[in-house]
Amino acid sequence: MKFPQPHSLKQIADLLSCSFVGDPKFKITGINEIHVVEPGDIVFVDHPKYYDKALQSAATTVLINKEVDCPEGKSLLISDDPFRDFNRLTLHFKPFQKGEELQSSQAQIGEGSLIQPGAFVGKNVIIGKNCLIQPNVVLHDHTVIGDDVIIQAGTVIGSDAFYYKKRPEGFDRLRSGGRVVIEDKVEIGAGCTIDRGVSGDTIIGAGSILDNQIQIGHDTQIGKKCQIAAQCGIAGCVIVEDEVVIWGQVGITSGITIGSKAVLLAQAGVSKSLKGGVTYFGSPAEESRSMLKQLAYLKRLPRLFEEFKKNG
Secondary structure, eight states: OEEEEEEEHHHHHHHHTOEEESOTTOEEEEEOOTTTOOTTEEEEEOSGGGHHHHHTSSOSEEEESSOOOOOTTOEEEEOSOHHHHHHHHHHHHSOOOOOOSSBOTTOEEOTTOEEOTTOEEOTTOEEOSSOEEOTTOEEOTTOEEOSSOEEOTTOEEEEOOOOEEEETTEEEEOOOOOEEEEOTTOEEOTTOEEEOOSSSEEEEOTTOEEOSSOEEOTTOEEOTTOEEOTTOEEOTTOEEOTTOEEOTTOEEOTTOEEOTTOEEOTTOEEOSOBOTTOEEETTTTEEHHHHHHHHHHHHHHHHHHHHHHHHO
16 A cells, blocks of 8 residues: 655654654555565564564565564564554555445546446556446445446445454554555456455456355455356465366465466365466465375275285
8 A cells, every 4th residue: 555645754753653763754655464565665573573564565665563683774663463453554644534425426436437326446446448247236436347247236346354463451453555456357246255455456267257156355356257156165364376266166365376277176175385387276286186195095995905805
């Protein structure tokens, strides 16, 4: 998430009422999560296990809960609670806005696009040309829709990320300040939910088709011309490359990559990155022929056991 204009390190420190290490005029241009940070960004870290990863990332300012050696060319913001202060920055630069109308006057809607009754279009939403938005679709603030997109009834685009910190008094939500970007010629079925990025974008690539009742987590990127069948659950920060086929009820864990033209057969459970151009099956998902051979061997075990008992 980029700020409307650059801010100095001291300005951000004053906003958060925290101390800092570095040049007070050090330029900060935005905030982002660790996997999408760029120079100019702030990234937060609140556990020693991840200090090095944050300090060596592309981010040039680290919001951290302990003063450590600062790498050359970077700055630190020292906070007693980086998670809380990252939320404060999100809410400051992208505050919640109340939707007062069914179709916000601040949305941009392209020529030939049809928005059917009961749909909600939030503020700063952009909808391209010749789109069909069916009844009871929700397009939350800052969603971007390309041309020739179909979104079927009851789908929610831009819901908040499922991202929490557990505290003694309960769960604390990490505020979402990112977007969902749906590229041209995408079709999305009924009853789907696509979470917006925490600080970046959740992306559905051009020409992809999604069946009904699919969940896609925050900051996930679906490539071009992918096919995803009903009841799949894809966690946050996943990269699905181009032309991947995902059949029904597949579950994919966070932070992994599915290679181009991979095929995930129904009910596969994906717990690690997978190479492209291969068909996978099972949980944990493995190459399908290998898994089918394993199942064939398992089916033979009772007969082999009976033969073993009979022959002593």
